[in-house]
Amino acid sequence: MSLNRRNLLKFGAISVAAATMVGCNSEAKPAKACESSSTGDSAVLGKHKVVVIGGGFGGLTVAKAIRKKDRSVDVLVIEKNETFMSCPFSNSLLGKLEDVNLGTLVHDYAQSVEAHGYSMLHAEVTNINRAKKQIHTTKGIVEYEILVLSPGIAYDYENQFKDWDADKIKQIQRVAPGALIPGKEHIILERNLNDMDDGDVIITVPDGKFRCPPAPFERASMIAAYMDKEEIEGKVIILNPSAKIAKGAAFKEAWEDLNNDRIEHRDYCKVTDVDPVAKTVTYEEEDEDDKITSTTLKYEVLNLIPNNKANPVVEMSGVETTTAFGKVIMNGCSFQTKTDADIYAVGDVVGHAIPPSGQTANWAGKQCADEIVSRLQGKSYELPVKTKTIKSGNICFSIVGDKPEEAIFVTHDFSWTGKTIKGKGNVPKAPSGKFRSAPNAKATRDWYNGIMRDLFT
Numbered sequence: 001m002s003l004n005r006r007n008l009l010k011f012g013a014i015s016v017a018a019a020t021m022v023g024c025n026s027e028a029k030p031a032k033a034c035e036s037s038s039t040g041d042s043a044v045l046g047k048h049k050v051v052v053i054g055g056g057f058g059g060l061t062v063a064k065a066i067r068k069k070d071r072s073v074d075v076l077v078i079e080k081n082e083t084f085m086s087c088p089f090s091n092s093l094l095g096k097l098e099d100v101n102l103g104t105l106v107h108d109y110a111q112s113v114e115a116h117g118y119s120m121l122h123a124e125v126t127n128i129n130r131a132k133k134q135i136h137t138t139k140g141i142v143e144y145e146i147l148v149l150s151p152g153i154a155y156d157y158e159n160q161f162k163d164w165d166a167d168k169i170k171q172i173q174r175v176a177p178g179a180l181i182p183g184k185e186h187i188i189l190e191r192n193l194n195d196m197d198d199g200d201v202i203i204t205v206p207d208g209k210f211r212c213p214p215a216p217f218e219r220a221s222m223i224a225a226y227m228d229k230e231e232i233e234g235k236v237i238i239l240n241p242s243a244k245i246a247k248g249a250a251f252k253e254a255w256e257d258l259n260n261d262r263i264e265h266r267d268y269c270k271v272t273d274v275d276p277v278a279k280t281v282t283y284e285e286e287d288e289d290d291k292i293t294s295t296t297l298k299y300e301v302l303n304l305i306p307n308n309k310a311n312p313v314v315e316m317s318g319v320e321t322t323t324a325f326g327k328v329i330m331n332g333c334s335f336q337t338k339t340d341a342d343i344y345a346v347g348d349v350v351g352h353a354i355p356p357s358g359q360t361a362n363w364a365g366k367q368c369a370d371e372i373v374s375r376l377q378g379k380s381y382e383l384p385v386k387t388k389t390i391k392s393g394n395i396c397f398s399i400v401g402d403k404p405e406e407a408i409f410v411t412h413d414f415s416w417t418g419k420t421i422k423g424k425g426n427v428p429k430a431p432s433g434k435f436r437s438a439p440n441a442k443a444t445r446d447w448y449n450g451i452m453r454d455l456f457t
């Protein structure tokens with residue numbers, strides 16, 4: 001254990017303390033609803049023209065874009081966290097990249113509220129009464145004319161580990177967090193890495209669809225870079241229930257060139273149990289003759305990323321969803337739901353065949369805002385994607401190396417198939433003939449700073 005890592009840990013703790021002081025308690029306080037925190041949860045706090053559930057990538061984009069188009073529209077965002085924390089770029093924190101600290105990822109909601117003049121209620125949504133157009137929250141009831149859902153994902157431990165009871169799930173979530181949902185999970189994972197001795201780090205990949213498909217693999221690259229820097233002996237082992245790796249050729253090339261066998265990807269490995277006391281993970285592998293072998297591995301740090309599903313807020317709204325994941329079924333080429341003309345959806349819960357990313361949520365948020373404002377102004381509106389391909393509607397970078405910092409990326413063009421909006425991906429090579437490059441790493445940082453500016457200023 002190096003002193004260097006201990007110092008970083010101390011700095012991390014200071015950053016967290018600072019982070020808890022922002023949000024509704026800060027000086028900038030335009031959100032009226034923020035102040036009614038003592039109200040009982042059955043009191044009606046007020047009615048708003050547009051209510052957005054979720055102050056993440058999708059929700060903040062919709063709120064800002066509506067206000068930018070039409071300052072007269074009254075918009076309220078309901079967000080349970082007091083502070084915004086970014087998942088994008090968070091793997092760079094684990095890799096201890098230069099000038100990246102918790103402050104890089106944490107942002108003050110008061111800044112965006114002030115800049116764009118929407119309101120924000122810091123409360124958790126607990127139910128939605130669609131017939132009465134009421135949202136029940138931990139601080140009271142909010143009424144809406146138009147509702148936008150952007151609550152992101154939830155974990156599905158219950159279906160993945162049917163033998164685990166609620167206490168075990170809580171324990172695993174605490175000691176081996178998935179770190180796909182903004183908040184303390186990233187901080188715990190970083191602390192576990194700061195505290196680790198020599199030994200292996202295990203990352204488990206979720207089964208089925210999940211948020212930011214390249215994230216577990218970028219995380220492996222960043223943790224390997226961190227272990228190199230700190231001269232920690234051990235491997236980063238990725239247990240993948242399939243053979244699929246997003247941006248697979250580009251990641252494999254980087255791992256082979258840069259990581260000297262430190263990163264080991266094992267495909268068709270399904271995690272069946274974790275013993276947090278013995279610090280072991282057990283997984284099953286099925287061979288070509290359907291023979292199942294069970295293996296138990298010891299870990300020093302575990303990042304158990306559980307299967308994903310749509311956030312329960314979607315189910316609360318009662319709109320029709322897909323059976324797998326629970327994505328919202330959309331109304332044609334639109335971000336309106338099929339079930340209810342007054343409910344829209346953006347972000348990772350959207351049922352279009354577009355990648356679940358912050359950039360996609362930002363694009364969708366702007367489209368959705370255009371739809372809503374046109375409707376409120378009594379104008380007809382059709383999404384531009386209905387008649388033309390949107391080039392690079394999504395772009396998603398992954399940093400794969402440090403010293404020199406290098407990254408790979410994927411772009412998705414969006415088009416309307418007649419049934420859904422679909423993304424077509426492309427992972428380009430750099431002029432060197434390799435997928436990764438230093439300019440891509442600079443572009444990653446520029447992209448991150450740009451999207452943060454877009455949400456908060």
Ligand SMILES: Cc1cc2nc3c(=O)[nH]c(=O)nc-3n(C[C@H](O)[C@H](O)[C@H](O)COP(=O)(O)OP(=O)(O)OC[C@H]3O[C@@H](n4cnc5c(N)ncnc54)[C@H](O)[C@@H]3O)c2cc1C
Binds near residue numbers: 153212358
């Ligand atoms: C490690 C990692 C790296 C990533 N890297 C990239 C990247 O490089 N580029 C990229 O484009 N994307 C990236 N992503 C994906 C990106 O973070 C998501 O796709 C994006 O955040 C989706 O936006 P959203 O609005 O749907 O959800 P979120 O941004 O998660 O926002 C949902 C919000 O709803 C709030 N909420 C949930 N339930 C309730 C409730 N009941 N009441 C009130 N509020 C509630 C949550 O607190 C949250 O703030 C990455 C993700 C991870 C995990």
